[in-house]
Amino acid sequence: METIPEWNNDVAFSSGGIISNPADLTRFLNALFEGKLLKPKSIEEMTEMKDGYGMALYQFPFGDRKFFGHNGRIENFNATMGYNPNEKLSVSLISNGSNYSLNDMMIGILSIYYKLPFPFPSFEKINPELIAKYSGTYSSNEIPLKLTVFEKNEELMAQATGQSAFPLTLRDEKTFIFAAAGIEIDFGDNSLILKQGGMKFNFSKE
Known part of the structure; x- marks a missing residue:
């Protein structure tokens, strides 16, 4: 565990200057989009996206659904909301810790709300022997990319050819997930199966 020193709030100025809770944030969003706070013309301007951003709002997807919202963070306090x-x-959603991705939590919440399958992760520490066993480069005859699995800060990471690295969350000793992209990886002996979007791809360790 790492102790993080408290910020001097003079540096943050207005950022983090409001204390709230999820219920109040939700009431605020409802009032905003129901026209109780601003005129409809103002809402139209706020939700007009340019390069992915509007005025004080941005749009984020969940499947085919689109939400307007924003997030924020100060010290280790995180908040996100959408409409x-x-x-x-x-x-x-509000969190006062950073041991699990807030985005993954939101995906879980929305998945449960919409009655979609959501693989709950295990929060156990990954056995170093498993990290060593699964680390390596995997290739597939089914898709033209390689997947590199490696250790970072005692956690398991993966990175596909030409893409950013992403964390693998332990579900059980053979199964890991990356909820943000709907990825599930099942490890075997010198092999893995990558599942995403209803498709399966077989990989072999080089």
């Missing part, structure tokens, strides 16, 4: 105008649904 789906088609369903008039607001969702907010």
Whole structure:
């Protein structure tokens, strides 16, 4: 465990200057999009996306659904919230720790709400022997990319050819997930199966 020193709030200025909770954030979103706080014209301007951003809002997807919202962070306090105008649904999440991705938590919450399958992770520390066993470069005859699995800060990571690295969350001794992209990886003896979007790809360790 690493102790993080408290910030001097004079540096942060207005960032983190409001204390709230998920219920109040959700009420705020509802009031905003119901026209109780701003005129409809202002909402239109806020939700007009340019390069992925609007005015004080950005758009994030969940499957075919689109949410308007924002997130924020100060010290190790994190918050995120979103609103789906088609369903008039607001969702907010606040966390005071960083041992698990807030984005993955939100994916889990929305998956459960929409009754979609969601593989709950195990929060046990990964056995170093498993990290050593699964680390390496894997290739497939089915798709033209390689997948490198490696250790970083005592956790398991993966990186496909030409893509950014992503963390693998332990579900059981053979199965790891990356919920943000809907990826599940099942390890075998010098092999793995990558599952995503209803498809399966077989890889062999080089």
